[in-house]
Amino acid sequence: MRDLLTISVDAMSGDRGASPAVDAVCAMLTEAPGLRVLLFGDEGQLNSLLSDLPADAAARVELRHAPDVVAMDEAPRDAVRRKKSSSMRLAIDAVKAGEAQACVSAGNTGALMAIARFALKTLPGISRPAIISAVPARGGRTCMLDLGANADCNARQLFEFAVMGTVVVSDIYAIERPRVALLNIGEEQIKGTDAIREAAAQLESSSLNYVGFVEGNDIFSGAADVIVSDGFTGNVALKTMEGLARFVALQTRRRFRKNWASRLAGLAALPVLRSLQASLDPRRYNGASLVGLNGIVIKSHGSADSVAWQTAIRSAMLEVDKGVPVQISRLLETQLTETQAP
Amino acid sequence: MRDLLTISVDAMSGDRGASPAVDAVCAMLTEAPGLRVLLFGDEGQLNSLLSDLPADAAARVELRHAPDVVAMDEAPRDAVRRKKSSSMRLAIDAVKAGEAQACVSAGNTGALMAIARFALKTLPGISRPAIISAVPARGGRTCMLDLGANADCNARQLFEFAVMGTVVVSDIYAIERPRVALLNIGEEQIKGTDAIREAAAQLESSSLNYVGFVEGNDIFSGAADVIVSDGFTGNVALKTMEGLARFVALQTRRRFRKNWASRLAGLAALPVLRSLQASLDPRRYNGASLVGLNGIVIKSHGSADSVAWQTAIRSAMLEVDKGVPVQISRLLETQLTETQAP
Numbered sequence: 001m002r003d004l005l006t007i008s009v010d011a012m013s014g015d016r017g018a019s020p021a022v023d024a025v026c027a028m029l030t031e032a033p034g035l036r037v038l039l040f041g042d043e044g045q046l047n048s049l050l051s052d053l054p055a056d057a058a059a060r061v062e063l064r065h066a067p068d069v070v071a072m073d074e075a076p077r078d079a080v081r082r083k084k085s086s087s088m089r090l091a092i093d094a095v096k097a098g099e100a101q102a103c104v105s106a107g108n109t110g111a112l113m114a115i116a117r118f119a120l121k122t123l124p125g126i127s128r129p130a131i132i133s134a135v136p137a138r139g140g141r142t143c144m145l146d147l148g149a150n151a152d153c154n155a156r157q158l159f160e161f162a163v164m165g166t167v168v169v170s171d172i173y174a175i176e177r178p179r180v181a182l183l184n185i186g187e188e189q190i191k192g193t194d195a196i197r198e199a200a201a202q203l204e205s206s207s208l209n210y211v212g213f214v215e216g217n218d219i220f221s222g223a224a225d226v227i228v229s230d231g232f233t234g235n236v237a238l239k240t241m242e243g244l245a246r247f248v249a250l251q252t253r254r255r256f257r258k259n260w261a262s263r264l265a266g267l268a269a270l271p272v273l274r275s276l277q278a279s280l281d282p283r284r285y286n287g288a289s290l291v292g293l294n295g296i297v298i299k300s301h302g303s304a305d306s307v308a309w310q311t312a313i314r315s316a317m318l319e320v321d322k323g324v325p326v327q328i329s330r331l332l333e334t335q336l337t338e339t340q341a342p
Numbered sequence: 343m344r345d346l347l348t349i350s351v352d353a354m355s356g357d358r359g360a361s362p363a364v365d366a367v368c369a370m371l372t373e374a375p376g377l378r379v380l381l382f383g384d385e386g387q388l389n390s391l392l393s394d395l396p397a398d399a400a401a402r403v404e405l406r407h408a409p410d411v412v413a414m415d416e417a418p419r420d421a422v423r424r425k426k427s428s429s430m431r432l433a434i435d436a437v438k439a440g441e442a443q444a445c446v447s448a449g450n451t452g453a454l455m456a457i458a459r460f461a462l463k464t465l466p467g468i469s470r471p472a473i474i475s476a477v478p479a480r481g482g483r484t485c486m487l488d489l490g491a492n493a494d495c496n497a498r499q500l501f502e503f504a505v506m507g508t509v510v511v512s513d514i515y516a517i518e519r520p521r522v523a524l525l526n527i528g529e530e531q532i533k534g535t536d537a538i539r540e541a542a543a544q545l546e547s548s549s550l551n552y553v554g555f556v557e558g559n560d561i562f563s564g565a566a567d568v569i570v571s572d573g574f575t576g577n578v579a580l581k582t583m584e585g586l587a588r589f590v591a592l593q594t595r596r597r598f599r600k601n602w603a604s605r606l607a608g609l610a611a612l613p614v615l616r617s618l619q620a621s622l623d624p625r626r627y628n629g630a631s632l633v634g635l636n637g638i639v640i641k642s643h644g645s646a647d648s649v650a651w652q653t654a655i656r657s658a659m660l661e662v663d664k665g666v667p668v669q670i671s672r673l674l675e676t677q678l679t680e681t682q683a684p
Contacts, residue, residue, distance in 0.1 A: 138589065148527055151535050185490055185577040193493050193574065216581025220589035232535065233578050235527040236571075239558025240579045244586050247480065247562035251621060255614045262614050269611035272597045272604050279593060 004036040004060070007316050008100035010091040011041040012069045013107025015302045018042070021106065022049040024309030029057035035317065037061045038094050040087040041069075066090045070107050072302060076114035088112060092119045095295040102296035102316040104287075106304050112297065113149050113290055120295040123325055125332045128153075129292035130161050130231065131299065132168055135241060136280055138222035143169050144183075145228060147288065148235035155198030158182065158228055159206070162199075163332050164291040165226035166208055171322035172315065173225075177209040181224035183233060184213035195230075206335050245280055287315035291328065296320060346378040346402070349658050350442035352433040353383040354411045355449025357644045360384070363448065364391040366651030371399035377659065380436050382408045382429040408432045412449050414644060418456035430454060434461045437637040444638035444658040446629075448646050454639065455491050455632055462637040465667055467674045470495075471634035472503050472573065473641065474510055477583060478622055480564035485511050485520075487570060489630065490577035497540030500524065500570055501548070504541075505674050506633040507568035508550055513664035514657065515567075519551040523566035525575060526555035541570075548677050587622055629657035633670065638662060 011021040018041050025037050033056075039046055043065040050061065066087035070079045083089055088107045094100040096119045105112050113129065122129055132145035145161050146153065153161075162180045169178040182200055184192040192200075192213070203210035214223050216237060229237070252273070256266030266273075287308075290297040296319045300312035353363040360383050367379050375398075381388055385407035392403065408429035412421045425431055430449050436442040438461045447454050451473065464471055474487035487503050488495070495503075504522045511520040524542055526534045534542075534555070545552035556565050558579060571579070594615070598608030608615075629650075632639040638661045642654035 136589070138592075151527065183578060185493065185574055185581075216578040216583075217585030217588065219582060220585040229578075232527055233575055236525060236558040236575050237578055237582045239527075240561060240582045241558075241586050243559030243562040244583050245590075246559065247478070248587075248590060248618075248622070250480075251618055252614075255618050255621075256611075258614075265610040265614055268607040269598075269614075272594075272600075272607055272611075276590075276593055276597050279597075280590070 005034055005317060005320055006036040006038060006100045007313060007320075008038040008040065008091040008094040008103045009313070010087045010103065010105035010107060011039055011046060012066065012087040013072075013105055014300065014304060015072060015106070016305070018045055018049060020304060020306045020309050022046060023306035024313060025061060026050070026053055026057065027306065027310055028313045029060055030054070032317065035060065038064055038091070038100050040064050040066045040091045040094075042066070064090060070111045070115075072108045074108060074111055076108075076110040079108070079111035080114050080118050083111075089115055089119070092116055092295075092297065095297070096120055101320040102298065104298045104300060104309075104312050104316050106300040106302055106309070106312075108302070109148065109288075109299055112299055116290050116293055116295070116297045120293045120297070122292050123294055123329055123332075125329065125336070126160055126164070126292040127157050128160075129290055130164060131288050132165060132291050133238070133288035135219060135238070137220045140222070141173070142219055142222070142224060143173075143226050144219065144234055144238065145226070145291070146231035146234050147238050148231045149290075150231040152232070153195060153230035155195045155202060158195060158199035158230070159202045159335075160292070160332070161228045162203055162206075162208055162210070162226065163335060164328050165228060167324055167327045167331055168289060168291060168319075169225050171324055171327060172318055175225055178225035179209050179211045179223075180226045180228065181211050181214040181218070183227050183229035183237070184215065186215050199228075208335070249277070287312035289315065289319065289324075291324070294325060296324060347376055347659060347662055348378040348380060348442045349655060349662075350380040350382065350433040350436040350445045351655070352429045352445065352447035352449060353381055353388060354408065354429040355414075355447055356642065356646060357414060357448070358647070360387055360391060362646060362648045362651050364388060365648035366655060367403060368392070368395055368399065369648065369652055370655045371402055372396070374659065377402065379403045380433070380442050381405050382433045382436075384408070406432065412453045412457075414450050416450060416453055418450075418452040421450070421453035422456050422460050425453075431457055431461070434458055434637075434639065437639070438462055443662040444640065446640045446642060446651075446654050446658050448642040448644055448651070448654075450644070451490065451630075451641055454641055458632055458635055458637070458639045462635045462639070464634050465636055465671055465674075467671065467678065468502055468506070468634040469499050470502075471632055472506060473630050474507060474633050475580070475630035477561060477580070479562045482564070483515070484561055484564070484566060485515075485568050486561065486576055486580070487568070487633070488573035488576050489580050490573045491632075492573040494574070495537060495572035497537045497544060500537060500541035500572070501544045501677075502634070502674070503570045504545055504548075504550055504552070504568065505677060506670050507570060509666055509669045509673055510631060510633060510661075511567050513666055513669060514660055517567055520567035521551050521553045521565075522568045522570060523553050523556040523560070525569050525571035525579070526557065528557050537572075550677070591619070629654035631657065631661065631666075633666070636667060638666060
């Protein structure tokens with residue numbers, strides 16, 4: 001029999017409470033007979049949500065009581081100091097203790113990153129962990145990092161992000177030599193910051209598949225598999241997308257509801273509009289990874305439903321299966337040897 | 343009779359050649375009897391494009407031959423040094439010489455900014471000029487700056503952008519006390535860069551209507567009238583919007599063309615989809631301003647058609663009418679007096 005793979009799940013920290021997390025855990029336990037789950041949260045609440053689970057699946061979930069919850073607006077520093085018995089902290093501690101191979105949480109990103117850094121520490125050779133996620137693009141998707149863990153980044157950190165992004169994309173999406181690009185702006189006069197120009201030079205002399213600079217519009221053009229930026233720029237780009245997508249959806253609804261003719265047209269167009277929305281649906285892309293840590297931590301959207309939670313758990317299982325942290329260390333070592341060679 | 347208002351037009355530097363610029367000039371001369379235009383470009387070409395103009399309008403356009411053109415991919419430095427007889431340079435020189443009150447060009451932004459800075463110089467008290475433009479948002483629009491003129495910005499520069507944005511928005515959109523926000527990211531742990539935090543402190547103690555930090559998604563939420571950022575972040579956000587809008591349009595077309603049922607639905611939905619596209623149409627928002635200079639320079643989209651060109655010329659006329667540069671100097675002076683007061 002194949003070894004069981006154990007995921008620790010923080011069921012309490014998302015916007016929608018424990019229910020979508022537990023639903024997803026139940027579905028995944030049924031789907032994946034090799035999966036074991038440590039479920040952290042309020043014992044009473046979780047027990048009642050788990051009551052319908054078939055015996056086979058129930059045998060593979062272990063409920064662990066956590067009396068505390070990290071709030072969505074809690075300052076990361078406070079979460080690290082004060083929430084030592086929160087579901088988030090205990091779920092990450094389970095990874096640190098080797099009881100679980102990965103952790104999934106829908107909690108506040110800043111707190112999750114702070115607790116994960118504190119408990120798991122960064123991989124040797126990595127200065128700062130980063131947040132990576134996929135966004136829809138022509139031909140499939142583009143992965144972007146950093147999405148908000150590090151506001152200012154130097155060239156070395158951008159280079160490390162490129163290494164981490166290469167590993168995640170090749171492992172998760174089975175792309176052999178992912179094309180890596182640096183996010184930049186197009187005006188020649190001020191072609192990027194010093195950090196970006198230096199990172200470009202380092203990437204050009206590396207063995208990574210570096211394809212050069214891209215601009216904001218290239219996120220969706222399929223020009224690269226991995227787009228690297230500092231966390232400030234990446235976060236603004238991500239939030240800009242989310243905002244524009246919501247604005248377009250709102251405008252579309254408003255215009256189709258204007259009068260009975262447009263309502264009829266909307267009805268006719270509904271299947272297409274739904275398939276369009278599904279293709280842009282963040283749930284399909286759910287599961288940002290916190291990379292560069294001594295352990296695997298997946299961040300689900302705060303408002304993730306059961307479907308999105310399942311995607312996040314699947315990402316965690318895949319990263320465990322591929323051994324993402326070990327791969328990052330290995331690729332980084334090769335790069336250092338190469339770039340330091342005479 | 344009201345004094346004539348003179349706009350210098352660089353008809354040659356856009357992606358689509360002189361025709362949309364000349365068409366727009368003809369339309370605007372007919373629409374605005376107080377408008378006079380100095381038209382810079384290839385004399386032969388422009389003459390033939392102007393041949394149908396009614397006598398009254400023809401009397402208010404003066405054709406000035408420019409033997410050279412700044413290429414779309416020309417390095418700004420080269421444009422300043424080598425293209426002294428280009429349509430772009432001569433059109434800006436006309437503003438410098440006081441022959442025109444504003445200049446409109448659809449040429450390469452970097453070159454336009456470099457030539458404008460070189461020829462017109464910045465306003466007293468302004469460290470760096472910036473690029474400002476409107477994007478669609480709930481309730482109308484949001485104006486953003488800087489969109490790419492300055493990659494790195496310090497707190498003082500961000501503060502100046504806030505002053506310039508306030509003037510442009512109150513003059514152009516008749517909003518009395520525009521709400522000004524700083525673009526930032528949401529993670530508490532790394533709440534922005536030092537420059538942003540310092541700029542926030544300066545804005546809080548100013549008389550501007552500063553409403554705090556916003557995130558990328560707020561660009562479209564109508565949370566602010568002016569959103570201030572460094573030119574790197576602003577440019578990435580703008581290009582990200584353009585890229586996503588194009589991606590969604592492409593996906594929409596593809597899905598409606600899938601089979602005959604979806605084609606029929608697309609036909610029914612066409613009026614709504616068209617009105618939706620129009621509401622997101624960059625042509626309605628065409629005309630970025632280069633602000634902070636001793637003169638008015640409007641940048642039209644490189645691929646602007648005649649409609650977009652007309653919007654740009656209208657913006658130029660409005661800025662002349664309101665005296666935007668003088669207003670900026672005045673508001674800046676008030677701020678300095680206030681913040682330096684004991």
